[in-house]
Amino acid sequence: MVVFLDKRITDQQLEAIKEAAKSMGLEARLVSGSHENILALIGDERGKELRSLEALPGVRKVMPVEKQYKIVSRDGNQRYNHYDTKIVNVSGVKFGAKKPVMIAGPCAVESLEQVTELACALRELGVDILRGGAYKPRTSPYDFQGLGEAGLKMLKRASEKSGLPIVTEVLDTAAVEQVAAYADMLQIGTRNMWNYALLSAVGKTRKPILLKRGLIATMTEWLCAAEYIAIEGNSEIVLCARGVRTGVTGEYGRNHADWDVIFPLQKETYLPVIADPSHCGGLAERVPSLALSALACGAQGLIIETIRENAKPEEVKCDYKQGLRPSQLRTLLKKCADIRFADMRSRDVRASYEEK
Ligand code: PEP
Numbered sequence: 001m002v003v004f005l006d007k008r009i010t011d012q013q014l015e016a017i018k019e020a021a022k023s024m025g026l027e028a029r030l031v032s033g034s035h036e037n038i039l040a041l042i043g044d045e046r047g048k049e050l051r052s053l054e055a056l057p058g059v060r061k062v063m064p065v066e067k068q069y070k071i072v073s074r075d076g077n078q079r080y081n082h083y084d085t086k087i088v089n090v091s092g093v094k095f096g097a098k099k100p101v102m103i104a105g106p107c108a109v110e111s112l113e114q115v116t117e118l119a120c121a122l123r124e125l126g127v128d129i130l131r132g133g134a135y136k137p138r139t140s141p142y143d144f145q146g147l148g149e150a151g152l153k154m155l156k157r158a159s160e161k162s163g164l165p166i167v168t169e170v171l172d173t174a175a176v177e178q179v180a181a182y183a184d185m186l187q188i189g190t191r192n193m194w195n196y197a198l199l200s201a202v203g204k205t206r207k208p209i210l211l212k213r214g215l216i217a218t219m220t221e222w223l224c225a226a227e228y229i230a231i232e233g234n235s236e237i238v239l240c241a242r243g244v245r246t247g248v249t250g251e252y253g254r255n256h257a258d259w260d261v262i263f264p265l266q267k268e269t270y271l272p273v274i275a276d277p278s279h280c281g282g283l284a285e286r287v288p289s290l291a292l293s294a295l296a297c298g299a300q301g302l303i304i305e306t307i308r309e310n311a312k313p314e315e316v317k318c319d320y321k322q323g324l325r326p327s328q329l330r331t332l333l334k335k336c337a338d339i340r341f342a343d344m345r346s347r348d349v350r351a352s353y354e355e356k
């Protein structure tokens with residue numbers, strides 16, 4: 001366990017912290033580094049309320065040293081300070097820079113015409129990256145499973161036509177090489193956040209990864225999933241909040257928006273974090289407010305499902321109800337530009353990081 005100390009800590013406060021640790025049977029040793037001063041607590045920590053030290057004046061944070069993830073944590077990486085975000089570059093589009101990144105496209109690639117028409121319309125709207133699934137993880141085995149490699153080829157054509165880079169999902173280890181040959185960024189969906197073999201496999205590629213939160217994953221489990229990728233040498237990772245499963249389903253929404261995780265997540269990791277309002281809302285009319293609220297909560301980008309302007313419900317094979325038409329997306333993007341994105345680098349947001 002380490003205790004991170006306030007820069008302005010007094011000798012008296014330091015002694016009080018040492019005494020509190022001692023009363024728990026732990027030895028506190030001051031370690032002065034170039035970055036910051038910490039107290040290392042030595043001894044058996046089991047069954048001790050070490051978090052209570054956090055309430056003491058002069059303590060900024062108390063943290064276990066033996067974290068389950070290291071590379072993706074701020075503490076494990078001295079290159080990033082308390083609010084810097086890693087820039088993840090996807091064929092020229094920069095996640096973690098000042099401007100939130102906008103990803104949009106169909107849930108599934110259904111035809112060349114569909115995906116190229118959408119890609120060109122989205123390009124006109126200023127969207128940065130095209131999304132679309134060629135391999136679809138569907139709840140029912142009887143539902144449309146995606147076009148596979150044929151879908152990847154269509155995506156590639158749409159990308160060439162529109163100039164937009166592509167993000168697309170990879171479902172299993174056997175397909176990693178194939179999907180990576182077409183995609184600019186590989187998506188790991190919510191169902192696969194715990195698929196450690198797949199995480200390791202995409203970690204061996206040199207493609208940036210969009211890692212969605214497992215639908216009932218804790219923040220630690222999510223960061224451990226990122227660690228599985230990073231440990232293979234690929235830390236070009238963007239995290240994506242996409243809602244979590246609660247009792248609220250069906251007519252009240254598909255998943256519960258979990259934007260509250262963004263702030264603590266950004267404190268914990270330097271990886272950029274974006275949000276998927278489509279798979280939370282489940283209905284197009286819910287998507288705009290969820291999208292705007294995600295930006296207000298610090299999301300550094302959005303991934304939004306879209307359908308063609310004149311799409312008919314019976315023609316769309318996947319997630320019709322939550323798809324925004326380009327005209328609806330245009331309105332939303334205008335509102336997004338007006339919203340004050342809670343950028344960690346802005347002075348007031350940063351101040352709340354430095355309070356403790
Ligand atoms: C998707 O983005 O199409 C998708 C299946 O998302 P999720 O894994 O978040 O359900």
Ligand code: MN
Nearest residue numbers: 107305318319
């Ligand atoms: Mn979908």
